[in-house]
Amino acid sequence: MGELKNTAASSSARVVRLFVYGLIGLIGIGLFLAPMLFPDIRSQEVAARICIFIVLVASYDLLIGYTGIVSFAHTMFFGIGAYGTAIALKQMGPGWDAILVGGSAGLAVSFVLAALVGLLSLRVKAIFFAMVTLAAASVMAVMASQFSDFTGGEDGIIYKTPRLFSSATKLLTDENGKVLRIFGVKANGKTAAYYFVFFGSLVLYFVMLRIVASPLGTVLKAIRENEMRAEALGYKVVLYRTAIFCIAAVIAACAGILRAIWLKYTGPETTLSFAIMIDILLMVVIGGMGTLYGAIIGATLMSLGQFYLKDLMQAASEATAGLPLIPDLLDPDRWLLWLGLVFVLLVYFFPAGIVGTLTRKEANA
Amino acid sequence: MNLIATQIERFGGINLLPVLLAVVALVLIGVPSTWLTLTVAGLAMGMMIFLMASGLSLVFGLMDVLNFGHSAFISFGAFIAASVLAALGSWVGADNILLNIAALFAAISAATLFGLVAGWFFERVIIKPVYRDHLRQILITMGALIVAEQIILAIWGGSPISVPRPNFLSGSIILGDVSIEIYRLFAFGLGLVVFLGLYAVLNRTRIGLLVRAGVENREMVEALGFRIDRLFIGVFMLGSALAAMGGAMWAGYETLITAAIGSEMMIIVFIVIIIGGLGSIEGTLLGALMVGLMGNYVAFLAPKMALASNMLLMMAILLWRPYGLRPAVK
Numbered sequence: 174m175g176e177l178k179n180t181a182a183s184s185s186a187r188v189v190r191l192f193v194y195g196l197i198g199l200i201g202i203g204l205f206l207a208p209m210l211f212p213d214i215r216s217q218e219v220a221a222r223i224c225i226f227i228v229l230v231a232s233y234d235l236l237i238g239y240t241g242i243v244s245f246a247h248t249m250f251f252g253i254g255a256y257g258t259a260i261a262l263k264q265m266g267p268g269w270d271a272i273l274v275g276g277s278a279g280l281a282v283s284f285v286l287a288a289l290v291g292l293l294s295l296r297v298k299a300i301f302f303a304m305v306t307l308a309a310a311s312v313m314a315v316m317a318s319q320f321s322d323f324t325g326g327e328d329g330i331i332y333k334t335p336r337l338f339s340s341a342t343k344l345l346t347d348e349n350g351k352v353l354r355i356f357g358v359k360a361n362g363k364t365a366a367y368y369f370v371f372f373g374s375l376v377l378y379f380v381m382l383r384i385v386a387s388p389l390g391t392v393l394k395a396i397r398e399n400e401m402r403a404e405a406l407g408y409k410v411v412l413y414r415t416a417i418f419c420i421a422a423v424i425a426a427c428a429g430i431l432r433a434i435w436l437k438y439t440g441p442e443t444t445l446s447f448a449i450m451i452d453i454l455l456m457v458v459i460g461g462m463g464t465l466y467g468a469i470i471g472a473t474l475m476s477l478g479q480f481y482l483k484d485l486m487q488a489a490s491e492a493t494a495g496l497p498l499i500p501d502l503l504d505p506d507r508w509l510l511w512l513g514l515v516f517v518l519l520v521y522f523f524p525a526g527i528v529g530t531l532t533r534k535e536a537n538a
Numbered sequence: 539m540n541l542i543a544t545q546i547e548r549f550g551g552i553n554l555l556p557v558l559l560a561v562v563a564l565v566l567i568g569v570p571s572t573w574l575t576l577t578v579a580g581l582a583m584g585m586m587i588f589l590m591a592s593g594l595s596l597v598f599g600l601m602d603v604l605n606f607g608h609s610a611f612i613s614f615g616a617f618i619a620a621s622v623l624a625a626l627g628s629w630v631g632a633d634n635i636l637l638n639i640a641a642l643f644a645a646i647s648a649a650t651l652f653g654l655v656a657g658w659f660f661e662r663v664i665i666k667p668v669y670r671d672h673l674r675q676i677l678i679t680m681g682a683l684i685v686a687e688q689i690i691l692a693i694w695g696g697s698p699i700s701v702p703r704p705n706f707l708s709g710s711i712i713l714g715d716v717s718i719e720i721y722r723l724f725a726f727g728l729g730l731v732v733f734l735g736l737y738a739v740l741n742r743t744r745i746g747l748l749v750r751a752g753v754e755n756r757e758m759v760e761a762l763g764f765r766i767d768r769l770f771i772g773v774f775m776l777g778s779a780l781a782a783m784g785g786a787m788w789a790g791y792e793t794l795i796t797a798a799i800g801s802e803m804m805i806i807v808f809i810v811i812i813i814g815g816l817g818s819i820e821g822t823l824l825g826a827l828m829v830g831l832m833g834n835y836v837a838f839l840a841p842k843m844a845l846a847s848n849m850l851l852m853m854a855i856l857l858w859r860p861y862g863l864r865p866a867v868k
Contacts, residue, residue, distance in 0.1 A: 304812055514681075514685055
């Protein structure tokens with residue numbers, strides 16, 4: 174009897190697994206073909222945002238899901254990468270050298286800061302670390318808005334990117350000298366920029382998959398499961414934690430560089446604000462902590478959700494206009510309220526997230 | 539060298555740090571009257587921060603629960619006090635000092651009462667299901683904080699609200715060429731009373747004994763047959779009420795509040811309890827005074843560095859003592 178049940182369960186688990194992988198493949202193909210499938214500008218913005226956030230969320234998952242470190246400073250590193258690139262592009266003019274200089278400066282600063290914060294506070298309780306990073310991130314945000322000579326303050330910085338990425342650039346032309354269309358996609362600079370973001374994110378994502386599968390990833394999981402035992406086996410827990418914190422910080426800074434190049438604008442709202450940290454948290458929890466595939470699903474669902482939830486709430490708010498307080502609660506500006514509720518409920522009932530919950534069934538079977 | 543160390547220890551050891559800070563600031567500022575004004579402001583600010591931070595520190599010490607949603611109580615306290623003061627506008631503006639005090643008392647007690655009730659609700663609904671699971675605690679209380687902040691935005695709107703100060707607390711006392719705002723003295727006094735009250739309860743009563751024992755070693759106290767979880771609800775409610783009271787006081791201090799007040803204060807509260815060490819109100823007071831003084835001095839000397847200076851202070855103290863100045867738990 175038991176065996177029969179087992180085969181039934183494992184075959185249904187296989188279906189679930191196929192479904193998850195199918196969904197991820199679908200998202201991947203969708204993002205790859207995004208310029209052809211969704212040619213309008215707004216959808217392209219969303220697609221690029223999804224690419225960048227997949228990297229950002231996956232790198233955060235290296236910390237929270239794989240190692241069990243709660244950090245609130247992830248937007249800080251994201252912002253440092255973006256601001257480094259942005260300031261260099263502004264000061265040195267649009268060119269690849271500026272991206273190289275600014276980007277590597279951003280990466281270096283992120284690395285040093287992460288190492289400092291890590292060595293300083295990863296020795297003590299996880300909860301201390303959460304508080305220290307929260308404080309560090311908010312101080313960084315305040316400083317960015319105060320040193321406005323460099324950072325543009327609250328307004329941020331607008332700059333030009335290399336000519337290749339400008340929408341007016343024609344990569345390929347047909348015999349009439351117009352921009353060539355391949356399957357309806359204009360071969361112009363905008364498309365080049367999108368594929369720069371897409372392949373950049375793809376490479377970073379594969380790097381993270383490699384890290385997770387490496388011996389380092391195994392040690393990190395061991396630390397998450399039982400810190401004392403890992404220490405007793407001879408692994409220096411503090412060093413490993415600091416190392417992964419630095420790696421995650423550098424990857425987040427890379428994502429920041431991509432964001433800066435794509436948006437041609439960098440400001441507190443797009444990189445440093447706490448709202449982005451909340452987005453990352455929500456995406457990690459929705460997708461599932463401790464699985465990099467979760468990042469793909471979480472980032473995609475959230476980005477699409479943010480997009481359409483507001484429209485939905487607008488309609489609901491208008492429909493209930495006569496009632497007291499309810500229209501205020503349903504106002505599109507209050508969308509974070511509902512996301513927050515969803516977040517709390519998810520942490521209660523599905524702490525493993527979508528991917529985690531689906532794949533855990535498989536483990537139980 | 540050893541002799542000096544013992545002498546310092548005799549005069550209060552690390553408790554002297556705020557004094558040291560004040561002396562260094564006096565040298566740097568150079569003008570005694572300015573320094574005195576800043577010091578009074580710093581002490582008043584420190585006491586208000588102490589009100590907000592003490593509950594969080596105790597709750598963590600007792601139950602190993604860190605409530606990232608603590609700042610929601612601060613904001614709600616501030617907004618409720620502002621609403622009550624606005625509703626009692628005629629009392630607040632009256633020349634009659636009794637009516638003034640009645641309005642102030644009503645505002646602060648409304649905020650505190652709300653803190654008690656909301657603390658009970660928060661503990662039961664949000665925190666109880668995730669005892670002993672730090673990761674989910676952080677996530678859930680963070681989610682609750684987002685929801686609370688949005689509710690405030692929905693009820694009171696996004697634009698800043700001005701808070702009327704009762705008549706007898708506005709204006710300042712002039713001593714020579716030093717002017718001291720009366721409200722600051724009042725805030726300092728209230729904070730001091732609360733600290734002394736907490737100190738007395740913790741050190742002179744049976745419940746206080748249990749709380750301190752629970753902070754030290756919860757399992758042992760439970761093994762002796764005491765219900766720590768019931769005690770914990772009480773401490774949590776008290777902590778929330780104090781946070782709301784601190785928020786109410788802060789609203790009167792700032793006189794213009796927005797929904798972001800909670801998250802702004804939260805950073806400072808975290809820095810304070812990290813500096814002070816988790817679980818002890820003496821440590822929290824020490825941290826709060828240092829952060830208050832530091833904030834005011836630096837705001838005068840180098841305005842752009844005000845928040846960063848507290849961060850640097852925290853870093854320095856963590857390097858020196860990784861668990862804070864006077865931790866009750868490690």
